[in-house]
Amino acid sequence: MSWRKGDNIAGRPWRGRVRDYDLFKELTIGVIVVGLLVVGLSAIFSSPDEPGVTLKSWAAAAPSDFVATAASELGGTSGTAGYGPPYNSTADASQHLGFFNPQELSGVRLPIDTAQDFVINPLKTLPTPPPALATWTAATAAQQAKWTADYSAALAAAPDGDPARVPSGNYGPVPALTGALLGMATAGNLDGALQNSGQPYNLDYTPTILFLGDGNYFPNLAAAAHLTGDKWGVMNETGNTPGQSWLWLFSLLYQVEPYKSSPNADILVVATMLVLSLLLLLLPFIPGLRSLPRKIPVHRVIWKDYYANR
Template sequence: MSRERRRREEEAAREWKGAYRPYDIVREATIAFGVVLALTLALTILFSSPDDPPSTIKQWSRSDPVDFVTTATTELDGSSTTGGYGPPYNHSSDGQHIGFIHLQKWLGVSHPIDTATDFVLAPVRSLTAQPALQSALSTYQAATSKTQTGWTSAYEKALGNASAKADGSISVKAGDYGPLPTIMGSLLTFAQSGGLDGALLTSRQFYQTDYTKPLLFMADGGVLSSRAQAEHLLGTQWGMMNETGSYPGQSWLWLYTFWYQIKPFSTSTNADILVMAIMGVLSLAFILVPFLPGLRDLPRRIPIYKLIWREHYRTLRAGR
């Protein structure tokens, strides 16, 4: 379109010379609000998210005591996912990065967590009415790091063939595990009673809002991943844009979760920060569309607006 022709069209559009008809915007808004409200109520009744009960350490330790004790043992020796995560929980690693950009490291440890102390030793230490347990704790803490590692390594290996008993305890093949069977047995009983759920809360307020520690503990085990898989919420299942069960989810997140389905993101330990960087660049490009030569001219080169306002342009042509 030439500059002169564009100028003539803009000049002609300054004053509307076509017909007029009444338009009650209040009436239209009321009708639109009523329709949207009715659709919202109907869709809420038909497709609302199910009110599933939350996962708890009590439920986990009762349904799969072997997995619970195995996870607790990895927390004790620091080999769990949380134990080696790095900031914001500990200094075990630098966290995810892109080149010289280490966001986790720069932001530092804001929620310090010592998995051995917070998830195992401190909770069982609070059970002061059990002399045998307190003696086992003293034995473990008095041992050298090498001895502790030997106990936890042997116990973790034995737990691979452990089984749950009818009373909720576990059966482990005899071996040199030091005081670990006593410590883990007491921790398991404490968890099955529901006490560990409360012991891991960091807030002492009436309304609890910080469930970081219980969630991290469960995430290190298999309970949350198994439940997420059953509900199609894993990252490999496009879980970020899914709702629980087969209900409609957040479809607008398709592009964000798309990157996690392809390499190198699906196999990278830095996937989160890589995807965040890509989405940041794409979002910035979208914001800058009005300022980018070529892109900003697409609406003029692809005259969809003429189809939308075809009546207006038809009137213009008729008036010439």
């Protein structure tokens, strides 16, 4: 039987007002007028177009932070060095939901040795690599760790973290290596060295982003642009401009307990959103929930003219 037959509301004759439909006018308003409004409002209210952050701009703006980060990469104490899969096999570093640990299941798919990949190998690409490379390579892992730990502590104690004001000490080749890397970054050569994948076109900025994220300069820029999650969270644009509205629920969950303080917040939020999405998808099949529109007829209030004339 056709849905137009019978006594259902869609099959009843329309008793309301009838008027001509002007398709050309509708098309004009829908395309031209709305298009002009979108372009105009975007020009007035759009988020600022911030310039991209590079290792060169970081080295120029915050050289002390760059050197401190390079030392932590050498010593294996940076955030990337202890991140776990997919970059390394650091124990107990990944988020999990009970026994389910997707990071561990994926394994180390993008292996990164921060000392080699972020410092040593880029320095080897210089026309004249620093002699300190040979000293570093010849040292034991324990000696390398001691050099970097001592130098990192000295940097932290120096006024403004300035490498030039670090007191004399047994830091081995670490000051020379980090200084050479700073010079390489300042000249604009480090970005290309880190992103050199051997392919004609490189679209993988993972090493650069990880290196940037290990320092304080990049996170401080995010905080200044309100991108740290304490206001709009993951639905924010640069500045104080809200972005993707469909991410509001993700952002909300990060602001409430138990997600807010959980070390497994990301996987908890994703799992919660999956459950909510399944509930929405299966809503027509869930007894009780599927009857809510009939019991709470909000739609009749919204389209009251339609229902009044049926």
